[in-house]
Amino acid sequence: MNWYFRSLGARRIVEFVLLVVFVIFFLGPLLNLLILAVSGKWQYPAALPQSWSLEWWQFVLSQDDVLESISLSFLIATVVTVCSIIVCIPAAYAFARIAFPLSRWFLFSFLLTHAFPKMGLYVSIAVLFYKFGLMNTFLGIVLIHMVNTLMFMTWIPSSAFRSVHRAQEESARDAGAGPLRVFWKITLPMAFPGIMVASIFTFLSSLDEAQGTLLVGIPDFKTMPIIMYSIIADYPNTTGAVFSVILTLPTVILLVAARRFVSADVLAGGFQVK
Amino acid sequence: MVQAQRKMQTQVGTAEQGDTEAQLSIRNLSKIFKTGDGVTDISLDVQPGEMVTLLGPSGCGKTTVLRSIGGFLEPDSGDILIRGRSVLNLPPEKRPTAMVFQSYNLWPHMTVQDNLAFGLKIRKRKKVEIERSVTEALELVQLSGAARKYPGELSGGQQQRVALARALLLQPDVLLLDEPFSALDAKLRMEMREELREIQTKTGMTMVFVTHDQEEALSISDRIVVMHAGKIEQLSTPQDIYDRPGSLFVASFIGRINLMRSISDGQHIAVGSKVVQQDGSTSIPAGACTLAVRPEDLYLTGEPDSLEGTIRQVMVLGHYAEVSIHCEQEHLKMFVPREQAAELHSGQAVKVGFHKFTAFSEVSS
CATH class of the missing domain: 1.10.3720.10 (MetI-like)
Structure with a gap:
């Protein structure tokens, strides 16, 4: 594994890390939003909602x-x-x-x-x-x-x-x-x-x-x-x-x-x- | 110079008598821009089926003349007649002209077919007829099968062919070409030249061609108008312009030429101490003058009274060789057959003679 990273060079690795940070920064909140929109119950510190549901969609669209x-x-x-x-x-x-x-x-x-x-x-x-x-x-x-x-x-x-x-x-x-x-x-x-x-x-x-x-x-x-x-x-x-x-x-x-x-x-x- | 002016006057003279036959007639056209550039007093007659080239360095006003004919510029004074009718008050779309532009100017959002059909649709031709004419036009420019493509999918040469076809389809009384091939590479340019000449012979269309490329002008034109600083320098056939340049400008602009300082006594012309024209027939007034000799009109000689020089360099360029000769403080270029070049070497003392030359007085100009 080590040889692989060495062959890439520091510059490439830094670039990759930056890209990942960037993607998380931009898409993270969006992903969170999407999951939240279809969750029923989602309590800290769980990574994913405990239950999924579309009830709030129903609520919003029925108003x-x-x-x-x-x-x-x-x-x-x-x-x-x-x-x-x-x-x-x-x-x-x-x-x-x-x-x-x-x-x-x-x-x-x-x-x-x-x-x-x-x-x-x-x-x-x-x-x-x-x-x-x-x-x-x-x-x-x-x-x-x-x-x-x-x-x-x-x-x-x-x-x-x-x-x-x-x-x-x-x-x-x-x-x-x-x-x-x-x-x-x-x-x-x-x-x-x-x-x-x-x-x-x-x-x-x-x-x-x-x-x-x-x-x-x-x-x-x-x-x-x-x-x-x-x-x-x-x-x-x-x-x-x-x-x-x-x-x-x-x-x-x-x-x-x-x-x-x-x-x-x-x-x-x-x-x-x- | 004197001779050239006389020639121009006779040209203009015949034009005025024969207006009924001239396809395009420009009379005393002047257009001066705010920058001070422009053209003054341009008169020109183009006969039906003729290809006339406006040739000159950039900024000499050749495009100004062309754009005035096409209706994109309003001249300050003068008149433009096409088949005897003044077109000066007509907008471009009403003029019986069509233009091929340097930058092709195809419309990228239309297929080749639609590009070509555009003008015909405006003229309300029948659909079948349009279809047929477009196919014929594409055949003429050797692009059959490109009808469904978009201009962006074609190469530069192909795009210019489409542009040419588009202009031809309008069946103009005069086809205007504004440096149409200058964006193409050298080889393609040659091909397009030949093709254009062929199309012209086939269709018998009257064409006015603008270029700064003297080789192009010499090769395709029936007549050439050499322009310089907004004025016509010389108007004649390519052969005549090459052999008998009317002014020093024309001589140095067209083809390669050696210029030598010389002196005239009104009858004879001498370079340094050697008299090169002895028969006393020259019309050059006494005083300093410039002698213009084409490289192919120089020859090596053994005659005693000819100019003496030293060979500086011999360069073989394919079937002929270019020899540089230092002679009377001037550098002369001379073309010799390759076999003869083998016997020449640099440093060799030679004598040169002229088959023919043109002299321009520096006194009158």
């Missing part, structure tokens, strides 16, 4: 407001994504293709909403929302979610548009296509992966948003994360675990479905200020 919150969350996330696409894609195209003064500063300013403490920002937005009667409305929630998604939805597609060579559009013009057709048939499909990634991020971040929703949406709009706060506070750990799994599921499904598009390149490209 009306839980089911309602799930459908509300998905509805909001869908509307937010669609609205963000409508607002941001043209903006992204403009940033990528049209040279206007201070364009870089405008693009940079999208980062500002992420620079302040969220709650402070939301409170000042809430003051405005009161004036316009947007508190406790669906529109108000959609708007507050969009504050967060503007940056992804503009930066990533903008870089995607920029990576479509002008000459590729030119050759389509040359082949007889007008500007509008060039955009639909050439530019947009070629930028599609970037737009897809940004949309998924938008959808997920909307699904996960709690602070703004809590402030603007109370008392009538209870989304999944909001319900989760109260469930974690009022019921045993297991409910929280079950709920987390429910919250994580769409993320995992979406990312797996779109893994063809999600790559480090697309993301890195999106966050370069050119």
Whole structure:
């Protein structure tokens, strides 16, 4: 056995140990969560639950407001994504293709909403929302979610548009296509992966948003994360675990479905200020 | 120089008389960019079925001319006519031109078939007809069977063939080629050249070709337009441009050439103390001038009054050898057959003569 480790070299062994620590650090809590979600009784110091059960799933799924919150969350996330696409894609195209003064500063300013403490920002937005009667409305929630998604939805597609060579559009013009057709048939499909990634991020971040929703949406709009706060506070750990799994599921499904598009390149490209 | 200008004027002159037949006619085209680069006063006529090459170093404005024809640049002044009709106010999609770009510019999200059919669908051709034309076009560029592939699955040469086919399918009145082969390796470039020439003969298409590669220009063109600093230096057949360069720039840009300082008295030209042109026929004004001689126009001689030199190096390059000669403070290159090279060695004193040469006055320029 010794000869084996010696042949590997210290460097390799350190790397391996680091990798294991890393995996445990990331996947450990997730595994714990999954086990907790299907356990009946699990008391310290046992490594595995004493009994397995799905009773908390039954409990969570039988609560009306839980089911309602799930459908509300998905509805909001869908509307937010669609609205963000409508607002941001043209903006992204403009940033990528049209040279206007201070364009870089405008693009940079999208980062500002992420620079302040969220709650402070939301409170000042809430003051405005009161004036316009947007508190406790669906529109108000959609708007507050969009504050967060503007940056992804503009930066990533903008870089995607920029990576479509002008000459590729030119050759389509040359082949007889007008500007509008060039955009639909050439530019947009070629930028599609970037737009897809940004949309998924938008959808997920909307699904996960709690602070703004809590402030603007109370008392009538209870989304999944909001319900989760109260469930974690009022019921045993297991409910929280079950709920987390429910919250994580769409993320995992979406990312797996779109893994063809999600790559480090697309993301890195999106966050370069050119 | 004088001679070249006269030649250019006659070219322009005939163009103006014969506009009805010219497929493409560029008139006094000017376009100056903010940087100060650009082209001024370009006039050119291209006859139907002709392949004209715009040749020049990078930044000479050849691409500017091509892009103006294609509609991607708006000229400051001048006019562009295709089959007698001005196209200046038409956007690229309405012009009867098609362009093959240096970077292929295929659309990676479409199959080769869809890439080729794109323009035809816009023209609302029937489906069967599109299918047939695409198949024919792929055959023409020797890529049958690639229809279902995506551009990313093809090599550079194949992609450029598809791009060529795409442009051909549009059946343009003028096909524009913007350094189409410069991204390919040398061997492939040669093949593509031959293929393009063959396609041109087969289809009889009028083509304007842009390149900075003088060898490419010489090998495929009917006529070459040599451009320099935004102006036309010379417009003629490849043979003529090679044998009778119109200016010192053309002489040094095209092919290999020896340049020698010399002196003219208005009738005779002398290099150092030796008179090389004795018949008094030169049109070069008196004063300093530059003598341009191609390496293949030099020969070794025994005549008493010829230039004397010393061989510095003999390099055998396959079927011929390149001999460097030090002569009148200049280094001359000379091509000799391999058999003759065997008798030469460095340090040997030789006498050289010129089969032909061109002289350029330094006074007028």
